[in-house]
Amino acid sequence: MSKLKRSLFHPLPMGFMMIIMIWYVLYLVIATRTIPAPLETFNYFFRHLHPLVIHMGASLMRVVVAVVLAILIGLPVGIAIGRSKRLDKVLSPLLYIIYPIPKVAFLPVFMLLFGLGNVSKVILMLFIIVFQLMLSVRDGVKDIPPHYFTVIRSFSARRKYLYRYVVLPAILPRIFSSLRISIGISLATLFFAENYATTYGIGYFILSAWMKMNYVEMFSGIIALSLLGSVLFGVIDMLEKRLTPWL
Amino acid sequence: MKPFITLKDVVYEVGGQVVFDKLNLSLDKGKVYAVIGPSGVGKTTLLYLLAGFIKPSSGQITIAGDAVYDVREQTSFLFQDLGLFPWQTATEAVKMPLEISKDRRKHENESIVNQLLGSLNILSYKDQYPHQLSGGQKQRVALARTLVTQPDLLLMDEPTSALDAMTKETIQQLFLDLQSDRFMTSVFVTHDIEEAVFLGDEILLLHPNGHYQWLKNKDQSEGLSRETKAFYDQCFYVRKQLELGGAGHE
Ligand SMILES: Nc1ncnc2c1ncn2[C@@H]1O[C@H](COP(=O)(O)OP(=O)(O)O)[C@@H](O)[C@H]1O
Numbered sequence: 001m002s003k004l005k006r007s008l009f010h011p012l013p014m015g016f017m018m019i020i021m022i023w024y025v026l027y028l029v030i031a032t033r034t035i036p037a038p039l040e041t042f043n044y045f046f047r048h049l050h051p052l053v054i055h056m057g058a059s060l061m062r063v064v065v066a067v068v069l070a071i072l073i074g075l076p077v078g079i080a081i082g083r084s085k086r087l088d089k090v091l092s093p094l095l096y097i098i099y100p101i102p103k104v105a106f107l108p109v110f111m112l113l114f115g116l117g118n119v120s121k122v123i124l125m126l127f128i129i130v131f132q133l134m135l136s137v138r139d140g141v142k143d144i145p146p147h148y149f150t151v152i153r154s155f156s157a158r159r160k161y162l163y164r165y166v167v168l169p170a171i172l173p174r175i176f177s178s179l180r181i182s183i184g185i186s187l188a189t190l191f192f193a194e195n196y197a198t199t200y201g202i203g204y205f206i207l208s209a210w211m212k213m214n215y216v217e218m219f220s221g222i223i224a225l226s227l228l229g230s231v232l233f234g235v236i237d238m239l240e241k242r243l244t245p246w247l
Numbered sequence: 248m249k250p251f252i253t254l255k256d257v258v259y260e261v262g263g264q265v266v267f268d269k270l271n272l273s274l275d276k277g278k279v280y281a282v283i284g285p286s287g288v289g290k291t292t293l294l295y296l297l298a299g300f301i302k303p304s305s306g307q308i309t310i311a312g313d314a315v316y317d318v319r320e321q322t323s324f325l326f327q328d329l330g331l332f333p334w335q336t337a338t339e340a341v342k343m344p345l346e347i348s349k350d351r352r353k354h355e356n357e358s359i360v361n362q363l364l365g366s367l368n369i370l371s372y373k374d375q376y377p378h379q380l381s382g383g384q385k386q387r388v389a390l391a392r393t394l395v396t397q398p399d400l401l402l403m404d405e406p407t408s409a410l411d412a413m414t415k416e417t418i419q420q421l422f423l424d425l426q427s428d429r430f431m432t433s434v435f436v437t438h439d440i441e442e443a444v445f446l447g448d449e450i451l452l453l454h455p456n457g458h459y460q461w462l463k464n465k466d467q468s469e470g471l472s473r474e475t476k477a478f479y480d481q482c483f484y485v486r487k488q489l490e491l492g493g494a495g496h497e
């Protein structure tokens with residue numbers, strides 16, 4: 001296959017084209033002002049690329065900070081729960097209580113505690129990502145064959161090597177699938193979180209266009225949000241390929 | 248010669264069951280010991296005690312003059328299921344013990360590993376993961392991983408039980424070559440009488456309740472070749488002793 005052909009049949013452009021087609025059909029069939037023409041929307045998107053990129057950047061920063069914090073907190077806590085039966089008994093029920101609550105419900109509380117600015121927005125996303133991550137890491141650690149701990153012990157390995165050679169590689173695949181799920185959810189939450197006390201962020205952009213009933217603008221914001229998601233997922237896929245080459 | 252390993256009045260109890268009751272043993276340096284006996288008699292337990300994975304309920308084990316309280320750096324263990332990690336290539340697996348051990352010049356590791364993989368005929372598989380290797384290749388990687396730190400004691404739990412007959416003989420021959428190069432002491436568990444007779448200098452036959460019996464295997468340093476009548480006579484003799492012990496062999 002030629003390079004062009006191969007890249008056209010890559011799942012991502014294929015999916016993209018399918019969505020555009022469905023969108024176009026809906027636009028023709030429903031014929032309402034709420035669904036703008038794809039071409040008109042892309043036109044708008046590219047003409048307003050500069051502000052859109054700034055909005056995307058603001059959202060991206062919030063997500064990335066939340067992800068980094070979630071890993072810094074969720075990884076050690078998840079490992080500790082997975083390694084200790086007692087911690088598991090105490091903390092897992094707590095996690096089960098918090099996990100199913102839509103974290104966006106806590107937004108008013110976060111705003112009260114952490115102010116209206118970036119901190120409360122990041123904390124909201126952190127909350128979405130970190131519990132999912134803790135549970136995945138905990139399960140990953142519990143699934144390590146007990147035998148592996150004897151093997152690493154037979155090399156007189158100090159604790160740091162136990163983590164480096166056994167625990168971390170064993171949970172890496174789980175970390176990636178957990179991040180994929182929770183980043184998706186946290187992107188969707190931007191819509192609420194960026195509704196307050198900011199004029200930057202793709203969530204804010206979509207919502208304000210909606211309020212203005214400028215649907216072309218709103219849809220170009222949605223395009224930007226999908227683009228942001230694709231980039232994040234792309235980075236995660238790439239890291240996963242790099243860091244878990246045995247799978 | 249002072250024994251390399253001594254077990255003095257070693258008692259081991261687990262779950263209300265006495266596996267060893269005042270076991271006394273001494274093993275010499277540089278020899279190969281085969282441990283045989285019926286299932287559940289305590290063969291793996293004996294290896295785990297020697298490795299320092301578990302501690303005797305009472306009594307003492309000394310290796311090279313030092314009491315064993317924990318795992319020793321100079322003891323290597325070859326596990327029955329090999330214990331290769333699915334996320335390590337052959338090179339990574341063999342390099343790991345070098346990186347773990349403290350005072351080593353790290354920049355030499357690469358060439359040490361390559362040399363060892365070469366001498367075990369698996370250099371061309373150096374970047375393969377376990378699921379990409381055959382049983383015999385995995386066995387060689389695991390063997391390389393245990394030998395790379397130049398242990399003075401090698402413990403092996405049924406090291407060839409998962410291999411087909413042909414691969415098994417190749418690995419056994421490989422082991423004999425390595426053993427004669429290194430002046431290691433080796434203790435291995437097997438349920439294969441031919442393997443015990445072929446590889447062992449001495450055969451330790453364990454009976455239930457921690458009784459045991461030595462079956463002298465080879466005369467001086469003279470190995471028993473599989474082709475000789477003496478080899479099969481010896482196998483017959485060992486089999487007989489195993490049956491006399493009460494329980495049949497596995
Ligand atoms: N962790 C344990 N808990 C309970 N019983 C054990 C444990 N480890 C070993 N045993 C008992 O000790 C005996 C010896 O086991 P093992 O050394 O594995 O036998 P072998 O390797 O000769 O088949 C068995 O009867 C087994 O049930």
Ligand SMILES: [Mg+2]
Pocket residue numbers: 290291292
């Ligand atoms: Mg056993």
